Amino acid sequence: MEPDAAQNPNPSPVPPPISAYYQTRAEHHAVVSSDWLAHAAAAAAASPGADAAAAADAAAAPPPSPGGAGGVIEEFNFWRRKPEAAEAVAAIMALAAVIRSSRATTMMELEIELKKASDKLKSWDATSISLSAACDLFMRFVTRTSHLEHEKFDAAKSRLIERGEKFGEISLKARKTIAMLSQDFIYDGCTMLVHGYSRVVLEVLKLAASNRKLFRVLCTEGRPDRTGLRMSNALAALGIPVKVLIDSAVAYSMDEVDMVFVGADGVVESGGIINMMGTYQIALVAHSMNKPVYVAAESYKFARLYPLDQKDMTPAHRPIDFGVPVPTGVEVETSARDYTPPQYLTLLLTDLGVLTPSVVSDELIQLYL
Amino acid sequence: YLQHFAVTYIVVLRNTSNCKVPVWGKRLLTQGSMIVGVYCVEPNKRDLIETKNEGDPTSVPQKPKLSKAERRAIQEAQRAAKAAAKEAGLKSTAKESDVNTKISKQPKAGKASLKKDVTQVNPPVASDKKTDECPPDKDRKKDLPQPRMQFDDVHRVVKAKKRSVVNQSEAQNRVELFRHLPQYAHGTQLPDLESKFFQPDLMHPSVYKVGLQYLSGDISGGNARCIAMLLAFREAINDYSTPAEKILSRDLTAKISSYVSFLIECRPLSISMGNAIRFLKNRITKLPLALSESEAKASLQSDIDRFISEKIIVAGKVIVSHAVTKIRDDDVLLTYGSPSVVEMIFDHAHELGKKFRVVVVDSRPNLEGQGLLRRLVAKGISCTYTHINAVSYIMHEATRVFLGASSVLSNGTVYSRVGTASVAMVAHAFGVPVLMCCEAYKFHERVQLDSICFNELGDPDAISRVPRGESLSNLKNWAENENLHILNLKYDITPSDYVSMLITDYGMLPPTSVPVIVREYRREHVWI
Numbered sequence: 001m002e003p004d005a006a007q008n009p010n011p012s013p014v015p016p017p018i019s020a021y022y023q024t025r026a027e028h029h030a031v032v033s034s035d036w037l038a039h040a041a042a043a044a045a046a047s048p049g050a051d052a053a054a055a056a057d058a059a060a061a062p063p064p065s066p067g068g069a070g071g072v073i074e075e076f077n078f079w080r081r082k083p084e085a086a087e088a089v090a091a092i093m094a095l096a097a098v099i100r101s102s103r104a105t106t107m108m109e110l111e112i113e114l115k116k117a118s119d120k121l122k123s124w125d126a127t128s129i130s131l132s133a134a135c136d137l138f139m140r141f142v143t144r145t146s147h148l149e150h151e152k153f154d155a156a157k158s159r160l161i162e163r164g165e166k167f168g169e170i171s172l173k174a175r176k177t178i179a180m181l182s183q184d185f186i187y188d189g190c191t192m193l194v195h196g197y198s199r200v201v202l203e204v205l206k207l208a209a210s211n212r213k214l215f216r217v218l219c220t221e222g223r224p225d226r227t228g229l230r231m232s233n234a235l236a237a238l239g240i241p242v243k244v245l246i247d248s249a250v251a252y253s254m255d256e257v258d259m260v261f262v263g264a265d266g267v268v269e270s271g272g273i274i275n276m277m278g279t280y281q282i283a284l285v286a287h288s289m290n291k292p293v294y295v296a297a298e299s300y301k302f303a304r305l306y307p308l309d310q311k312d313m314t315p316a317h318r319p320i321d322f323g324v325p326v327p328t329g330v331e332v333e334t335s336a337r338d339y340t341p342p343q344y345l346t347l348l349l350t351d352l353g354v355l356t357p358s359v360v361s362d363e364l365i366q367l368y369l
Numbered sequence: 370y371l372q373h374f375a376v377t378y379i380v381v382l383r384n385t386s387n388c389k390v391p392v393w394g395k396r397l398l399t400q401g402s403m404i405v406g407v408y409c410v411e412p413n414k415r416d417l418i419e420t421k422n423e424g425d426p427t428s429v430p431q432k433p434k435l436s437k438a439e440r441r442a443i444q445e446a447q448r449a450a451k452a453a454a455k456e457a458g459l460k461s462t463a464k465e466s467d468v469n470t471k472i473s474k475q476p477k478a479g480k481a482s483l484k485k486d487v488t489q490v491n492p493p494v495a496s497d498k499k500t501d502e503c504p505p506d507k508d509r510k511k512d513l514p515q516p517r518m519q520f521d522d523v524h525r526v527v528k529a530k531k532r533s534v535v536n537q538s539e540a541q542n543r544v545e546l547f548r549h550l551p552q553y554a555h556g557t558q559l560p561d562l563e564s565k566f567f568q569p570d571l572m573h574p575s576v577y578k579v580g581l582q583y584l585s586g587d588i589s590g591g592n593a594r595c596i597a598m599l600l601a602f603r604e605a606i607n608d609y610s611t612p613a614e615k616i617l618s619r620d621l622t623a624k625i626s627s628y629v630s631f632l633i634e635c636r637p638l639s640i641s642m643g644n645a646i647r648f649l650k651n652r653i654t655k656l657p658l659a660l661s662e663s664e665a666k667a668s669l670q671s672d673i674d675r676f677i678s679e680k681i682i683v684a685g686k687v688i689v690s691h692a693v694t695k696i697r698d699d700d701v702l703l704t705y706g707s708p709s710v711v712e713m714i715f716d717h718a719h720e721l722g723k724k725f726r727v728v729v730v731d732s733r734p735n736l737e738g739q740g741l742l743r744r745l746v747a748k749g750i751s752c753t754y755t756h757i758n759a760v761s762y763i764m765h766e767a768t769r770v771f772l773g774a775s776s777v778l779s780n781g782t783v784y785s786r787v788g789t790a791s792v793a794m795v796a797h798a799f800g801v802p803v804l805m806c807c808e809a810y811k812f813h814e815r816v817q818l819d820s821i822c823f824n825e826l827g828d829p830d831a832i833s834r835v836p837r838g839e840s841l842s843n844l845k846n847w848a849e850n851e852n853l854h855i856l857n858l859k860y861d862i863t864p865s866d867y868v869s870m871l872i873t874d875y876g877m878l879p880p881t882s883v884p885v886i887v888r889e890y891r892r893e894h895v896w897i
Contacts, residue, residue, distance in 0.1 A: 269876075269879065270870070270879045271881075304876065306870060306877040306878075306879075308695060308769070308804075308869060308870065312695070312697075358881035358882070361878055361879050361882040362882060362885045365875070365882060365885050365886070365889065366885075366889070
C-alpha cells in the first residue's frame with residue numbers, strides 16, 4: 001500500500017484527504033498481506049483469536065495525540081482502535097468520558113460542553129456516518145430525557161455516564177437481536193452472497209450455523225481491502241461452505257444466489273444505505289434478477305442524511321493498491337463507499353425489528369423531531 | 370370511461386375495508402360513494418353501473434353492509450320522528466323492498482323536502498349508495514367535512530345558487546368527465562360584484578376584496594392566497610362585534626363559514642386554505658368562555674399572525690435552508706411554473722455564491738414562468754426558458770428538478786399545478802432527482818388516486834385564445850359548437866414514485882413519510 005501511495009500519480013494537485021473511518025475499517029478488517037492469511041491459518045484458531053491479538057496490539061499502541069485536537073478525540077481514537085467496538089460505541093464512550101471529566105455544575109453547562117465535544121468529534125471525521133449518528137443520538141438522550149431534569153445534577157450526571165458505558169453492551173445486544181430476527185430469512189439449502197466484512201452479518205451467519213442451518217455463502221473479495229477474505233476466513237472457521245469470488249463476478253454468480261446479505265455503514269433517511277463500495281452494483285444486479293437484498297444494520301446507524309445520488313455525500317477517500325503502478329496520467333477513483341437507493345433493498349434487519357426501507361424515515365422522525 | 374369506473378370502484382373497495390378506522394374510514398367512505406354518486410346520476414350509463422354493482426356485494430366485506438343497514442335504520446327513525454305519519458309509512462315500505470324504493474321516493478323528490486334529490490333512474494343498489502351520500506345529517510355533521518358539492522347535481526346547484534352572493538353563470542359545453550366540478554363562464558360577474566361592493570351587511574369589505582382578487586386572478590399561488598385570506602379574516606375579526614344574545618364562538622364561526630362559502634364561490638379553496646380555515650375555526654371553538662370579547666379577538670388575531678409567520682413564512686425559510694444544501698456548483702436546476710418557495714431557494718443559493726444555472730419550464734395559458742424568469746435574470750442568475758413541450762429535450766441537461774406543490778396527500782401523492790406530473794415523470798425517466806418543496810401545513814390526510822375526483826377547472830377561453838394570433842383563432846366561437854368541449858384543468862397529481870425527496874419544514878423526507886407527519890403533527894398544526 002505504501003509504495004502505491006508514493007507512486008500513485010494523482011493528477012489533482014492536492015491528494016484528497018483520506019477518510020479516517022475507512023482507514024480504521026481497513027486496519028481492522030482488511031487482509032493487507034498474504035502473511036496475514038498464513039498467520040491466521042497457523043493460529044488454527046478462528047478469527048476471534050486473531051482479533052484478540054489485534055486488540056492486544058491496539059491496546060498496546062499508545063493513543064495518537066493529534067496536536068490541536070482535544071481530549072475527546074484522543075479518547076475516541078483510543079476506543080476506535082478496538083476491533084470489536086463499533087465506531088458508534090467509541091464515540092459514545094468518548095462523550096461519556098467528557099461527562100466524567102466535566103467540571104460543569106448545571107445541566108445546561110454540561111449540555112453545552114457535550115455539544116462542543118460532539119461537534120469536534122463530528123468535524124474530526126466527517127466521513128463516518130455512525131460517528132455523527134451516535135453523537136446525535138447521545139445528545140438526543142441528554143436533551144430529551146425528561147426525568148433528567150427532575151433529578152439532582154450529580155444523579156443525572158452519573159446516569160448519563162452509566163448510559164454511555166452501557167452503550168457498548170447495547171451495541172452488542174443489537175447485533176444479537178438482529179441475528180435472531182434474521183434467522184427466519186435463512187432457510188436450509190440457500191445460498192447467500194455477502195459483501196465485505198460486516199460484524200452484524202457475521203453474527204447472523206454465526207447464529208445460523210450454530211442453529212444447524214445448512215447454507216452456502218459466496219463472499220466477494222471486497223477490494224481494495226480484501227475484507228471479503230477475512231470474512232470468508234471467519235466463515236470457513238465456523239464450518240460454513242464458503243466460496244470467494246472477485247467483485248466483478250457478482251453478476252456471473254447471481255443466478256445461484258438466493259439472497260444478498262450486506263451490512264451498512266449508515267442507513268439514511270430515504271431508507272437507502274451507505275456502505276462499502278460495490279454494494280450498489282450488487283443491489284442493482286440482485287434487483288434485476290429478483291433476488292432479495294437484506295441489510296443488517298443496528299439502529300444507531302440511522303442518520304439524518306438524504307443523499308440524492310452518489311456524489312451527494314461527503315467524499316470519503318482511501319488509498320487503493322492496484323498491485324502494479326498505475327500508468328502516469330491516469331486518474332484513480334478512490335471513493336470508499338457508495339449509496340444504494342431504497343428501491344433496490346428488500347428489507348432492513350435492525351434491532352427495532354424487520355423494517356421496509358420507508359420505515360427508516362418514520363423512526364428518524366420520531367427520534368429527532 | 371370504463372377505466373374511470375374501475376378507479377372509483379377501487380376507491381370504494383378500499384374505503385369499505387378501512388371502515389374500522391373511525392373518522393378516516395367514514396370520511397373516505399363518503400368521498401368514495403360520492404364519486405360513485407357522480408356516475409350514478411348519469412342516466413345513459415345505467416347499464417354500466419348495474420354491471421359494476423353486481424360485483425359489489427360479493428367483494429364488500431360483511432361488516433360495512435351491516436353498519437350501512439344500521440345507519441339507515443337510524444336515519445329512518447329520525448325521519449319518522451320528524452315527518453308526518455304518512456311519510457313515515459312510505460319510507461318503511463321503502464325499507465322493506467328495494468323495488469318499491471323507486472315508487473316511494475319519486476313523490477318525495479318532487480316535494481324536494483328532506484333529501485336533496487333521488488334520481489329516478491337509479492337501480493336499487495345505487496340508491497343504497499345515495500343514502501350514504503346524504504347521511505343522517507345531525508350526528509354526522511360534526512366530525513365529517515361537508516361532502517363536496519357535486520355540480521352535476523342539478524337540484525343542489527339550484528339550491529346553492531339561491532344562497533350565493535356571486536352570480537356565477539354556468540358555462541356551456543362542459544366536459545363530460547368533469548361535470549362534477551364547478552365550471553363558470555368567466556369574466557361575466559365581476560362588474561356586477563363590484564357594484565354590490567357598497568351594499569351594507571353583505572360581506573366584510575376586506576373579505577369581499579380578497580374574493581374579488583381571487584375571482585380576477587390577481588392573487589394566485591397557494592401561499593399568497595392563504596395569507597390574503599387569513600389577513601382578511603383577521604381584519605374581519607377586528608371589526609367584529611358579537612350581536613346581542615349570541616355567543617362569540619358560535620356566531621363568529623358561522624360568520625367565518627359564510628365568508629368561506631363566499632370565497633369558494635369566487636374560486637374553489639386550495640387545500641392550504643382549507644387547512645388554515647380548519648385551524649382558525651378550531652381556535653374559535655377552543656376559546657375559553659371566560660374571555661371578554663376584546664380579549665378573544667386579540668387572541669384570535671395573534672393566532673392568525675402566528676400561523677402566518679410560523680407555518681408559512683418561517684416554514685418557507687426552513688425549506689430554503691434545507692434545499693440549498695442540495696445545490697452544488699455547476700448544477701443545472703430545472704423548475705416548472707413559478708413556485709414561490711423555489712424562487713426563494715434559487716435566490717438564497719445565489720446569495721451564497723453557488724454557481725448554477727436555472728431552466729425555467731413554462732406552459733400556457735398562465736405563463737407564470739416568465740415572471741420568475743424576469744426576476745431571476747434581474748438577479749444575475751443564468752437562465753434558460755422553455756415551454757413544457759420541450760421538457761424531454763431539455764431534461765438531459767438538468768441535474769436537479771425543484772418543484773412546488775399545492776398539497777401533499779397521505780399516500781405521498783403530490784397535488785400541484787397542472788403539468789408538474791409530466792415534468793416529474795420526464796425527470797424520473799431521465800434519472801434526474803425530483804425535489805418537491807412544500808410547507809407541512811399543506812399536507813392533507815386525504816388519499817387521491819387520479820386528478821379527476823377533485824380538481825379545479827379554469828377558463829376554457831384561456832386555452833382557446835392564442836395571444837396575438839388573429840390568424841390562429843380557429844377556436845374563436847367554440848362555445849357554439851356543442852360537440853366541442855374544452856378542458857382547462859388547473860391541477861394534477863404526481864404519484865409518489867416520481868418524487869425523490871420532499872423538502873418540508875420538518876426536514877428532507879421521502880414521500881412515504883407524509884402520513885407520519887400528518888399523524889404526529891396534526892395536533893400541533895391545529896393546536897388542539
